[in-house]
Amino acid sequence: MGYDSTVLRRATRRLEQERTQREARSTALRAKLFTQCPELSDLDRQLRGTILDLIGTSLRMGTDPTPALQVLRDKNMDLQTRQAQLLQELGYPPDALEDSPSCKRCGDTGWVKGEMCDCLRSLCAQEQVKELSKLLALGEQSFDSFSLDWYSPLDWPGESVSPRANMEFLYDLCLNYAQKFGRFYFKNLFLTGDPGLGKTFLSACIARVVAENGFSVVYDTAVNVFARFEEQKFGKDVQEGSEAKEETRRYLSCDLLILDDLGSEMTTAFTQSALYTLVNARLMADKATVISSNLSMDGVRERYNGQTASRLEGEYRVLRFYGEDIRMKRKAGL
Numbered sequence: 001m002g003y004d005s006t007v008l009r010r011a012t013r014r015l016e017q018e019r020t021q022r023e024a025r026s027t028a029l030r031a032k033l034f035t036q037c038p039e040l041s042d043l044d045r046q047l048r049g050t051i052l053d054l055i056g057t058s059l060r061m062g063t064d065p066t067p068a069l070q071v072l073r074d075k076n077m078d079l080q081t082r083q084a085q086l087l088q089e090l091g092y093p094p095d096a097l098e099d100s101p102s103c104k105r106c107g108d109t110g111w112v113k114g115e116m117c118d119c120l121r122s123l124c125a126q127e128q129v130k131e132l133s134k135l136l137a138l139g140e141q142s143f144d145s146f147s148l149d150w151y152s153p154l155d156w157p158g159e160s161v162s163p164r165a166n167m168e169f170l171y172d173l174c175l176n177y178a179q180k181f182g183r184f185y186f187k188n189l190f191l192t193g194d195p196g197l198g199k200t201f202l203s204a205c206i207a208r209v210v211a212e213n214g215f216s217v218v219y220d221t222a223v224n225v226f227a228r229f230e231e232q233k234f235g236k237d238v239q240e241g242s243e244a245k246e247e248t249r250r251y252l253s254c255d256l257l258i259l260d261d262l263g264s265e266m267t268t269a270f271t272q273s274a275l276y277t278l279v280n281a282r283l284m285a286d287k288a289t290v291i292s293s294n295l296s297m298d299g300v301r302e303r304y305n306g307q308t309a310s311r312l313e314g315e316y317r318v319l320r321f322y323g324e325d326i327r328m329k330r331k332a333g334l
Contacts, residue, residue, distance in 0.1 A: 004216055004250050007131055011123035012110060019101070019108045026099040033097065036090060043083045044097065047076065121214050128211040132204075132219050141204035143175050150326045163323030167198065170319050174202045178209035181256065181288070186317040188283075191292040193321025196328060199292040203258050206290060215255040222262045222293075225251060229274040252281050255288065262293035267303055276308045283315055291316070 034041035084094035101108040103119040110120030148171070151164035159166070177184045191199040204219070211217040228251070231244035251257055259278075265271055282289050293300070297318060301309035312318075 004128075004131075004218070004254065005246075007124055007127045007216070010127045010130075011120055014123050014127070015108065015110050015120055022102060022108075023099060030097055033087070033090065033092070037086055040083065040086055040097070043079050043086070047079050047083070125212055125214050128217060129208065132207050132211055132217060141201055142208060143171075143178070143205045146171060146198075146201065146205065150329060151323050156322060159322060166320075166322065170202070170321065173317075173319065174206055175209075178206040179213075181210045181213060181215060187286075187288045188316040189290045190297070190312055190316040190318045191290065191321065192296055192318060193294070194325065195294055196325035197321035197323055198326060199321055200260055203260055203290055203292050207256070207258050210256050217256045217258065218250050218254040219258040219260065220251070221260045221264065223265045225259060225278070226265050226271045226274050229278075230270060233270075251278060252285070253287070256290065257282060257287065258290045258292075260292050262291050263295040263299070263303060272304045272308070275304055276311070279308060279311050283311065289316075 030044075034044070083097070087094055087096050103117060106112045106117035106119060108119070110117050116124075148164055148167055151162075151167045153162050153164045156163050156166075161169075173186075174189070177186065177189065191203065193199060207217050207219045228244045228247040232248050257278075262275075279289070291312070295303060297309060297313055300312060
């Protein structure tokens with residue numbers, strides 16, 4: 001998995017800030033304790049001296065250094081014992097003067113043998129969720145807050161199951177897709193149905209869980225996505241063109257792209273081509289995509305082209321939403 005450069009930069013900056021703050025706290029504590037107890041300062045200097053002596057003795061050759069090293073180790077142990085005793089008397093743990101990194105595995109660098117450490121990955125996940133929150137109200141949108149009560153348990157015309165039973169199935173599938181992302185038997189989802197049935201809400205729930213599990217996620221509307229593709233190709237402003245290029249790269253390379261409200265954009269020959277390019281490129285790169293739309297698959301075929309519809313039908317699991325408009329029911333207080 002690879003994070004967007006902005007997310008990685010912010011997470012790395014946070015890691016550096018936390019390391020700097022820890023070092024500052026350690027320095028301040030040492031100064032405070034040395035003022036309270038000058039003997040601690042003296043012990044600290046002696047301990048540093050024995051460490052240098054140990055290194056120097058171990059490097060000298062010509063004679064067996066073992067006896068001398070043992071004497072230095074014994075001296076070092078005595079100094080550490082006295083230091084721990086003084087710290088305990090002052091109400092501090094024995095290692096209070098040690099400036100230990102928060103992450104023992106990477107030493108607070110964020111990397112281990114060229115691989116991202118879990119500590120940095122966790123910060124990236126947090127920054128990823130913050131990035132998503134710019135478009136989504138992630139404080140409310142979660143699988144835990146989703147309610148089936150808004151969906152009717154009664155029969156729905158032309159359907160074999162009620163809207164509630166259908167929604168329960170869709171909810172379970174989306175939840176499993178998010179929790180087992182990368183291992184789920186469907187890689188791509190196409191959420192279709194009339195407005196106000198929960199497509200965007202469930203898409204946001206998926207985005208949140210996948211991002212929190214350490215994958216790179218980009219969530220954007222079809223209008224914004226195609227506008228960025230258009231800016232990249234036709235824009236005359238150098239800075240805007242560079243930003244658009246970076247955005248389109250994110251759309252193509254992230255672990256999960258959620259394309260919301262497909263069909264809300266103005267359909268042109270360019271958007272038809274851009275959609276096919278986006279869908280096909282991500283399929284070729286084996287990247288997962290979730291698309292939500294008010295259009296049915298027949299509507300996609302009519303509005304875009306048969307080639308795009310064929311790719312979607314062949315590679316996406318179509319999830320059909322139906323029932324009463326939830327937003328209207330909430331507004332009416334039903």
